[in-house]
Amino acid sequence: MSxxxxxxxxxxxxxxxxxxxxxxxxxRSTIAFLMTLPLLLVxxxxxxxxxxxxxxxxxxxxxxxxxxxxGNFEILFDTDTFWNVVWQxxxxxxxxxxxxxxxxxxLAHMLHHIPTKxxxxxxxxxxxxxxxxxxxxxxxxxxxYDPSYSSINYLISIVGAPPVPWLGEPIWARAAxxxxxxxxxxxxxxxxxxxxxxxxxxxxxxxAAIDGATGFQRLRYVTVPMMANIISxxxxxxxxxxxxxxxxxxVLTNGGPRDLTHVFASYAFQVGILSGNIxxxxxxxxxxxPILAVCAFFVLRGVTRRNKEQM
Amino acid sequence: MAGNGMTRRxxxxxxxxVIAAGVLSAPMVHAQGTGGxxxxxxxxHWVPVGNDVMRRLCAEWGQRNRVxxxxxxxxxxxxxxxxxxxxxxxxxxxHDILSFPTWEPAAHARLLEPVDDVIGRLVAKYGxxxxxxxxxxxxxxxxxxxxxxxxxxxxxxxxxxxxxxxxAGIDVQAMYPAANQTGPGVDQWNWDNFxxxxxxxxxxxxxxxxPLGSFSDAVDWVGSMFRSFxxxxxxxxxxxxxxxxxxxxxxxxxxxxxxxxxPNDVYAWDDASNNxxxxxxxxxxxxxxPSTWAVARRDAPAVAEKCWTFPMPxxxxxxxxxxxxxxxxxxxxxxxKPAAKALLEFLSEREQAEAQTTTSSxxxxxxxxxxxxxxxxxxxxxxxxxxxxxxVKPHHHAQQNIAFxxxxxxxxxxxxxxxxxxKMIARVAQGGETIDQALNWAERELRNFARG
Numbered sequence: 001m002s003x004x005x006x007x008x009x010x011x012x013x014x015x016x017x018x019x020x021x022x023x024x025x026x027x028r029s030t031i032a033f034l035m036t037l038p039l040l041l042v043x044x045x046x047x048x049x050x051x052x053x054x055x056x057x058x059x060x061x062x063x064x065x066x067x068x069x070x071g072n073f074e075i076l077f078d079t080d081t082f083w084n085v086v087w088q089x090x091x092x093x094x095x096x097x098x099x100x101x102x103x104x105x106x107l108a109h110m111l112h113h114i115p116t117k118x119x120x121x122x123x124x125x126x127x128x129x130x131x132x133x134x135x136x137x138x139x140x141x142x143x144x145y146d147p148s149y150s151s152i153n154y155l156i157s158i159v160g161a162p163p164v165p166w167l168g169e170p171i172w173a174r175a176a177x178x179x180x181x182x183x184x185x186x187x188x189x190x191x192x193x194x195x196x197x198x199x200x201x202x203x204x205x206x207x208a209a210i211d212g213a214t215g216f217q218r219l220r221y222v223t224v225p226m227m228a229n230i231i232s233x234x235x236x237x238x239x240x241x242x243x244x245x246x247x248x249x250x251v252l253t254n255g256g257p258r259d260l261t262h263v264f265a266s267y268a269f270q271v272g273i274l275s276g277n278i279x280x281x282x283x284x285x286x287x288x289x290p291i292l293a294v295c296a297f298f299v300l301r302g303v304t305r306r307n308k309e310q311m
Numbered sequence: 312m313a314g315n316g317m318t319r320r321x322x323x324x325x326x327x328x329v330i331a332a333g334v335l336s337a338p339m340v341h342a343q344g345t346g347g348x349x350x351x352x353x354x355x356h357w358v359p360v361g362n363d364v365m366r367r368l369c370a371e372w373g374q375r376n377r378v379x380x381x382x383x384x385x386x387x388x389x390x391x392x393x394x395x396x397x398x399x400x401x402x403x404x405x406h407d408i409l410s411f412p413t414w415e416p417a418a419h420a421r422l423l424e425p426v427d428d429v430i431g432r433l434v435a436k437y438g439x440x441x442x443x444x445x446x447x448x449x450x451x452x453x454x455x456x457x458x459x460x461x462x463x464x465x466x467x468x469x470x471x472x473x474x475x476x477x478x479a480g481i482d483v484q485a486m487y488p489a490a491n492q493t494g495p496g497v498d499q500w501n502w503d504n505f506x507x508x509x510x511x512x513x514x515x516x517x518x519x520x521x522p523l524g525s526f527s528d529a530v531d532w533v534g535s536m537f538r539s540f541x542x543x544x545x546x547x548x549x550x551x552x553x554x555x556x557x558x559x560x561x562x563x564x565x566x567x568x569x570x571x572x573x574p575n576d577v578y579a580w581d582d583a584s585n586n587x588x589x590x591x592x593x594x595x596x597x598x599x600x601p602s603t604w605a606v607a608r609r610d611a612p613a614v615a616e617k618c619w620t621f622p623m624p625x626x627x628x629x630x631x632x633x634x635x636x637x638x639x640x641x642x643x644x645x646x647x648k649p650a651a652k653a654l655l656e657f658l659s660e661r662e663q664a665e666a667q668t669t670t671s672s673x674x675x676x677x678x679x680x681x682x683x684x685x686x687x688x689x690x691x692x693x694x695x696x697x698x699x700x701x702x703v704k705p706h707h708h709a710q711q712n713i714a715f716x717x718x719x720x721x722x723x724x725x726x727x728x729x730x731x732x733x734k735m736i737a738r739v740a741q742g743g744e745t746i747d748q749a750l751n752w753a754e755r756e757l758r759n760f761a762r763g
Contacts, residue, residue, distance in 0.1 A: 062721060062763050063421070071763055079759050080752060081729075147576035147584060148593070168576035256524045257578035258737045259729075273393050274728040276418035276721070280763060 057282040064279060072283035081259050082267070082284070089263040089288075091174070093242040096181040101235055103182065104189020111190070112197045123194070130187035138251040141180045142167075145252065170260040173253050177261055180248050185241075189234055196230040197223070229303050236299040243288050264288050348379045349650045354392060354410040354462040354637055355384035356671065357602055364670040365461055365658075372657045378650050387412065399642065407645035408655065411638040413713065414727065416448045416456035417720030423455040424641040424648050429656045430454045437661065437679040443634050443711045444678045447720065455640065457655050458678030460664045462637035465676050465711065466531050467701060469589065469603055470596035471517070472619040478515040478595065479508035487621035489689065489696020491706050502536065505624040506569055508596075513572035517595040520588035521573055522580035523737050525730035529580065531633035532598040532623075533732045534714020537562050539626025544726065544753065545718035549761050553754040558627075563735060563746050570740035578737050590614055598623065598633065601691075601698045605672055608693075616693045620701045622709045632703050634711035636678065673698045680705075725760040 024030055061068045076082045107126060111119055129137065144151045145166035153163040166176045200223060208218045224231075246265035249255060255262035255270060262270070264284060272281015351369065356362050362384050373380035383406070385392045392412060399405030400419050416423060434440065444458035468483075475481045481504075485494040509519045522529040537544070540562035544553050553559055570577075574588075586603040588594035590611050597603065607615035623632050639658070641651040657663060664677040669687040677683075683702040691698050703709050714732060715723035726732070731753050738749040 065421075068763060075759050075762050078755075080755060147579045148574070148588065149591075165576045165579070167579035173579065253579065254525055254581065258734050258742055259525075269390075270729060271725075273390060273397060275725040275760075276414060276728075277725060277763075278397070 054282050054286060057279050058286050060279040062277050062279065072280045073287075075280065076283055076287070081262075084259055085262045085264060085267045085284070086287070088174070088261065089243060090291075092178060092181070092245075092263055093239055096178050096185065096242050097235055097238050099178065099182045100185045100189050100238060101231070103186040104193050104234075107186065107190040108193035108197055111194055123191070126190060127187045129183050130185070130191075134184050135247045135251060137184065138180055138248050141176075141183075142252055145176050167253050168257060170257055173257060173261045177248055177252055180252065181242060181245060184248075185238060188238065192230055192234045193227065196227040200226045229306055232299045232303050236296055239295055240292055243292060347647055347650065348381060349373070349408070349647045349654060350381045350383075350406045351408040351654070352383045352385050352395065352406040352410065353408075354412075354459075355386040355388075356461060358605070358671045358674060361461060361667070361671045361675070364666055368658060368663050368666065369654065372654055376650070376653065378647075378654075380654065385410070403642075403644045405642070407647045407651045408639055408641055410459060410462060411456055411640045412462075413447060413635055413637070414720060414724035416638045416640055417450060418724065419640070420450040420455045422643050424643050424645065424651075425453040425455060426457050426641065426652060426655070427454050429457060429652050429659075432656065433457075433659050433679075438681045440678045441634070441680060441711050443713050443716065444636055444638075446716055447636065447713065448638050450720075456638035457640070457659060459637040459639045460659065460667045460675050460677045461671070463676045463678065464600040464635050464674060465701060465703065466528065466598045466600055466633035466635070467623055468596060468621050469599045469601065470619055470621070471589070471592075471594075471614070471617050473617045474512065474515070474517050474595035475508065478517065479511045481508055483619050483621050487619075487700045487707075489699035491704065493706055500622075501625045502539065502565060506565070506572075509569060509572040512595040515595075517593065518572060518574050520580075520585040520594035520597040521569075521577060522582075522585050523570070523573070523577045523733045523740075524580050525728075525733065526580070526582045527635065527727075528582045528585055528599065529733045530714050530727055530730050531635060533566070533736065534727075535598075535623055535631040535633045535712045536566070536626065537714070537732055538631045538712045538716075539623070539628055540565070541626075541628040543717065544715065544731065545722055545757055545761075547717040547719070549719045549722055551754050551757045551761070553750050553757065559750065560746055562626075563739065563749065566736040567740045567746075570736065578741050589618075600674055601672070601701055602674055604697055605674075615697075618697055619694070620698050622700060622703070622707045625709075630707070630709040631712035632707075632709050634676070634703075634713055636676070673701060676702055722757065722760045726757060729756070729760075731756055 057064070058072055059067050059069055061071070111122055111126070114122060143149075147165065147168055150163065150166060152166065157163065165172055167173050204222050204226070205218060208222050213221065243263070244265055245263060246269065249261055249263050249266040250269070253261040255266050259267075264287060268281045268284035270281075271284055272278045275281075353362075353365050356365075365384075366382050369380040369382050372378075385395050387393075392410065393415070395405070396409060396411065396415055396419065399409065400422050403422075411419070430440065439445075440458055448454055448456040448458060470483060472483050475483055481500075482494075482496065486496045486500060488494055512518055521532060523533070537559070540558045541556070542558040542562040543556060544551065544559065546552050577584075585594070585597040585599060586606065589597045589599075589603055590607045592611070592614055601620055604615055604618045604620070607618060622630055624630070639655045641648055641655070645651055658667075659678075661682060664675075664679075664682055665685050665687075668675045668677065668685050673685070673687045673691050680703075683704050688699050688701060689696060700707065703711055713723075713727075715726045718726065735749045735753050738744045738752065739746055744752075
């Protein structure tokens with residue numbers, strides 16, 4: 001708060017006879033609260049209420065007439081398919097995020113070294129997968145993977161290789177889903193990393209070059225530490241989005257074959273909406289929360305620690 | 312103002328009184344002129360003109376009864392109809408009438424207006440509703456929804472009669488002609504001979520297109536096969552009978568043998584994959600409504616001309632045809648219940664039922680066995696009579712079936728939508744598990760469905 005403002009505050013100090021309401025509305029904390037109120041309302045209505053309602057739903061019985069406490073979680077823990085889903089969601093999210101991060105990092109470096117004029121063109125083209133609505137692009141992938149009429153298999157057959165059951169065999173189906181997720185999500189990493197790369201001071205590279213650092217050493221000791229926070233935040237954000245992914249699995253495999261490609265969201269939809277057991281579906285969805293909370297805790301702690309070190 | 316004795320206050324008070332009287336009397340005037348408004352959310356039909364007939368019938372009834380009938384069509388693509396039902400049930404607001412897919416009346420029975428009076432009058436006119444309709448829509452002795460005409464379908468055999476004759480030596484047109492009689496070979500149309508035919512067609516590169524994924528086409532045909540072997544997974548009291556019923560093991564062994572003659576990717580097939588297999592000429596037989604034939608008539612006329620619909624093969628316990636009905640239900644929070652009941656009764660009457668079935672090229676199946684003689688099933692073609700045997704007719708000696716019946720609906724719906732029956736087969740045939748392992752898995756899953 002500047003001195004001017006303080007002096008204004010002093011001049012506006014309540015005169016004798018002014019109502020307490022006016023004093024209240026002119027208090028800085030009140031103004032701050034009023035200005036954040038719209039945001040608070042949005043958070044309460046669109047985040048807190050649905051989350052609390054989800055927790056409430058997960059405590060109800062199948063007909064939603066009475067509470068069974070943690071009964072739905074107990075039943076889930078006793079269900080083989082659910083543990084498969086936990087395992088698959090972890091494999092899917094971790095593999096896809098690592099692949100997206102590596103590909104995004106590589107693409108960002110490639111782009112960074114292209115002259116600015118040509119860079120814009122490549123940047124636009126590489127962003128296309130991220131810009132297309134995923135449900136639509138996944139449909140395109142589904143046509144390419146189609147069990148009987150796969151265009152990829154047609155190309156494979158030209159070189160005489162046997163057709164691949166992309167969506168029919170569990171291993172291939174898992175790979176197919178991860179490939180689509182990486183295809184959609186890698187451009188996001190690319191653009192974030194590119195922005196981070198552009199903010200690394202050139203002098204650091206010059207200093208490293210004077211010290212005789214190799215290309216790998218410059219990457220290891222200059223680029224990566226300077227990008228660490230962006231990398232962490234991007235990975236965390238992507239992990240959350242990937243864990244909660246629904247459309248790719250729904251369009252490509254519907255969780256099959258034999259439930260071996262289900263992730264939390266697709267399984268929750270199947271249990272909650274399709275099978276008419278909304279409380280148990282809510283319990284499946286909520287199971288993501290502790291996993292992501294732990295991830296978020298460690299990632300954000302790392303970011304805070306690095307910020308303190310840099311200050 | 313002072314001259315005529317009217318103060319400003321008096322003028323305002325009088326004006327407010329006039330406005331209030333006008334506003335308050337408006338609904339009454341409205342109600343005297345019409346029967347109010349009825350909001351309907353019907354299923355968005357696959358056949359585009361299927362919506363037109365519903366719109367026309369509702370308008371006709373609305374005019375006759377001076378009711379403003381507002382009709383929305385809600386698609387089942389992306390389960391939009393399920394989401395709409397769930398949202399309206401949660402918020403206790405929305406349409407007066409909704410189309411409910413197969414399992415939804417049971418799931419929302421508490422929120423649905425009983426319609427015993429309507430069903431009673433319809434039954435008196437047209438005979439009993441089919442048993443599956445009753446199983447799905449009657450809860451605690453009360454009808455909570457009316458089995459609908461629009462959207463209700465069956466999935467009998469739909470085959471290329473030329474390929475079956477050429478490769479398997481089965482003349483399905485002779486077995487099931489377009490007449491109320493059966494021909495030679497009907498008693499041989501069972502699962503054992505089906506297996507032999509499947510093998511021969513697979514050798515001829517036109518394998519049967521039987522999906523084994525988690526979509527409804529897969530669950531339905533497998534459900535009928537299980538039923539015809541007597542392989543119930545859960546009994547009507549909710550007891551899991553997977554291991555105690557020897558027929559389950561028997562049908563599983565049979566299904567694993569059958570899988571050897573199916574395309575190796577059937578475990579990933581969705582509800583469109585089998586259609587494409589038949590239309591493209593790659594398959595000799597699927598289990599589906601005649602919508603596949605209708606698409607073939609448009610896209611592959613040469614294939615459509617060689618299609619024929621006929622009942623499923625029989626098993627030791629009989630012949631069962633997959634049946635997937637829709638229902639019309641009235642929310643208990645509706646403010647137009649009498650009008651809603653009257654409209655639904657009108658739509659269920661024979662004349663209107665025939666209009667719906669005819670407009671949908673025979674796709675819609677009415678819930679009364681006395682309504683299996685509509686003209687459209689005789690005349691539709693080419694080939695003429697292709698869908699004559701689509702509805703279950705008395706000479707078929709078949710019954711309609713929904714997978715997982717007779718289990719209590721709240722357990723059955725979970726088994727159905729999580730495709731426990733097809734996954735049992737896939738676990739053995741594709742996953743390499745033993746039959747005992749698959750049975751154990753299914754038993755645990757079904758037990759958990761009953762909990763909570």
